[in-house]
Amino acid sequence: MKELEARYLERLSQLYPTIAKASTEIINLQAILNLPKGTEHFLTDIHGEHEAFSHVLKNGSGSVRRKIDDVFGNTMSSRDKQSLATLIYYPKEKMERIKKEEENMEDWYKITLYRLIEVCKRTASKYTRSKVRKALPPDFAYVIEELITEKSEITDKESYYNSIVNTIIRIGRAEKFIIALSELIQRLTVDHLHIVGDIYDRGPGPHIIMDQLIQYHSVDIQWGNHDVLWMGAAAGQRGCIANVIRICARYGNLDILEDGYGINLLPLANFAMNTYGDDPCTCFKLRGEPDYSPDEMKLDVKMHKAISVIQFKVEGQIIKKNPGFQMNDRNLLHKINFETGMVEIDGKEYPMLDRNFPTVDPRKPYALSAEEEDIMERLEKAFLHCERLQRHMRFLLNKGGLYKVYNNNLLYHGCVPLTAEGELMPVRIYGRSYKGRGLYEELESYVRKGFYALDEKEKERGRDMMWYIWLGEGSPLFGKDKMATFERYFLEDKETHKEKKNPYYSMLENETVVNRILAEFGLPPEGTHIINGHVPVKSKNGENPIKCGGKVMVIDGGFSKAYQKETGIAGYTLIYNSYGLILAAHEPFESTEAAIEKESDIHSDSIVVKRVVQRKMVGDTDIGRELKEQIRDLETLLEAYRSGRIAERL
Structure with missing residues (x-):
């Protein structure tokens, strides 16, 4: 030693x-x-809503506005405060509009610069000069440091600062300087960002969100089931590829694949039109309101059906190859009577809403046709060789994991699988049993093997495990007994659509169970919290996101537009600063254009979840x-x- x-x-x-x-x-x-400890910002279930995400990132879930209130109090009107906040969020765009309306820009520059300097001083006050210096934009680093640093040795401070500000305006650098200060305030307001899963699917811009996250100064990501699905697709797992394309088709977002990632869907489109040209595909109508022409809509629903049938076949092959997944009951193609149009599920027969399956051979229902096999081969290569997609997935692998313990908070996306008695539920992974923290860590290791293992068998297992994490009963990111995709498309009986949740979700008010989970991840019962998303909190029905006396916070409140009718709001976010925990419930985001033109922020109702008696310092983290x-x-x-x-x- x-x-x-x-x-x-x-x-x-x-x-x-x-x-x-x-x-x-x-x-x-x-x-x-x-x-003082830096401000942490928690977001979850973003689901591709890049405009709302970008705005919440800029305003720090109300943190920027709180800084403005702290600095100016009652000395500035609410309208002026909102104008200043909007300028900080969108400095370049906002100044373009102001220049068309303001008669004396020199006075406006001077007032605005002084206001921004004061806000900047406040946001920088909790950091060392060294850390602030590293965050400064190179072009203005020296000048900004002079302006936000008190100079006790200077007798006439006002004259000193005035000369700097006047020179900035005189030499035509005011606009660039305002942009630099605004971006610095955004940068310093939030010290660290946590994404608690589900960046992908449903919304139109997950690739845009990923590009933003890669540029963000400090972030960690707990993978959601939708993220792992895309990771599996990027690793070449066919079940994941089919699911990714099906979901994009279902929500009218195929341009994410084609324009965002350059995935060529033309072979699938041609196949869908040739195979289902006369089929109305009524079971495959799209969700949401995509901006499609009638012809585009017709093509999308046919592609939607084509990839769904391929998915059921490919998944049947995965289930047969992995008997340990214990999912034989989810293979349903061989239970269809193609003559009568009936399907047997759990010993009961149901009439099918769609009976047209021209590519399914009743003798070998899970075999891909020659054309389907060719399509999947092409798609597999396209996903594996897409540089942007691979870069995004490497970022998820580098910055992410299935769970994180950080500053006495336990972060994970879905659940910790439990038995009906509230005990940790054992799940078998390739012949061995795991539960709780051990289950999380074993599953995470297989995700990484799916990308990096040298042994081809282990690599294939890792890829298949990503598909299992997406929809397996024992997956902590899924947390249900089944994914009833087949039933939801083809059966009218709503009872068959039900997906029974793991007991975890009904036990979040049980302090004994919650303490057991915290202890499993090495946390004491007092002063610690579980933060997760995955299941939207139905606020309009009176459901509270704060559970078990504040020990659990479920912060999925419907960031995705697809869920907002269900939740009644447009998402929860969480702020953890040196004074405590603040939960923000957001109203729907209209648009970036409206935020700039109307100065309309996302209105947020803030709930103080926990306020500390003594301010937390870096030493407490x-x-x-x-x-x-x-x-x-x-x-x-x-x-x-x-x-x-x-x-x-x-």
């Missing part, structure tokens, strides 16, 4: 070669521990614990220097 410690201290001495440098770093780290360890190591290094065990590197 002493040898390892000596080797470690030698390595550390390369970074801090003298007593002076080690001492300075200890002082710096100790100072950071006594700063996970980062604080790491910094304290660094301080202890540096103090050991200091002692080694002073005792002569290690020589300074002068």
Whole structure:
């Protein structure tokens, strides 16, 4: 042990070669521990709604407006505060409109610059100068640092700052400077972003959201079932590919694949028109209101049916190959009587709403036709070789996982599978049983194997496991007994459509069960929380997102437009700052254009979930614990220097 410690201290001495440098770093780290903790921002179930997501990211779920209120209080009207907030969110676009209306732009620049500087000072106050300096835009770093840093040695501060501001305006840099300050305020308002799953599906812009996240300064992602589905598709898993295309078709979002990711869907379109040309495909009408012409709508529903039939075949093959998934009851094509149009499910026969299956051979119902096989081969190659898609999936792998414990909060997308008695439910994964935290970690390891394993068998298992995570009964990201896709398309009887939720969802008010889950992930019962999404909270029916006395927060409130009729709102987000936890319930986002033109923010009702008696500092966080360890190591290094065990590197 002493040898390892000596080797470690030698390595550390390369970074801090003298007593002076080690001492300075200890002082710096100790100072950071006594700063207020940074603001964390939690979003979940974004489902491709890129405009609403972008706006919430810009306004920090109301955090920017709260900063403006803190700075100006009653000295500024509500309208002026909202104008300033809109400018901070969309500086370039907002100034273009102001220039058309404002007569004296020089005065407007001066007033606006001073206001932005004051807000910037407030947002920067909880960080070290070093951290703020790193966030500064290179072109204006020096000037901004001068303006937001108090100069106690300057007697006439007003004259000093006025000269800087006047020069900025005089040399024609005011607009660029306003943009730089606005973006800096956005950057400093939120220190860290948590995405608690489901970036993909339903909405039109998941690829746009992914590009934004890649550029974001600090983020982690807990994968949702829809995200893992896309990961499986990017890994070439055919069941995942078919599901991804089917969902895009169902919501009128095929352009995500074609325009966003460059996936060629022409072979599928030609096949669908040739095979289902005379079929009205009434069971495959689209959800939502896509901006389609009648011809586009006709083509989409046929593609929708074509890929759905392919999906049922491909999934049948996966289930047969993986008997351990215990999903034989989900193979239904061989239970169709193609002459009578009836299907047997759980021992009962039901009439089918659609009886036209020209590509299904009753003797080999799960075999793809030659054309279907060709389509799947082409699609598999397209997904595997799409550079943008692969880049997005690598980002999910690098920044994400199935769960995260961070600052005494347990983050996961779906559930921890439980038995009816509230015990951790064992799930068999390739012959071995796992539950709770162990289940999460085993499933995550297989997701990574699906991309990186050298052993082809393990890689294939990883790919198939991504499909299982999407819809398997034992999947913590799915949390239901079945995915009734077949029944919802083809059977009128609503009873067959029901998907029974795991007992977890009915036990979120049971403190004993919640404490058991927290303990499973290494957290104490007091002062900790579970934060998850996945199942929309039906606020309009009086459902509360805060459960078990504040220990559990389900923050899926319908970010996706497809769910907003069901929830009555347009999403929950959560803010965790140095004063406590704030839950924001959002109204629907009209458009970016309206946000700029009408200065209409997303109106949010904020609920203080927890307010701390004593303000939380960096020293109270996970980062604080790491910094304290660094301080202890540096103090050991200091002692080694002073005792002569290690020589300074002068």
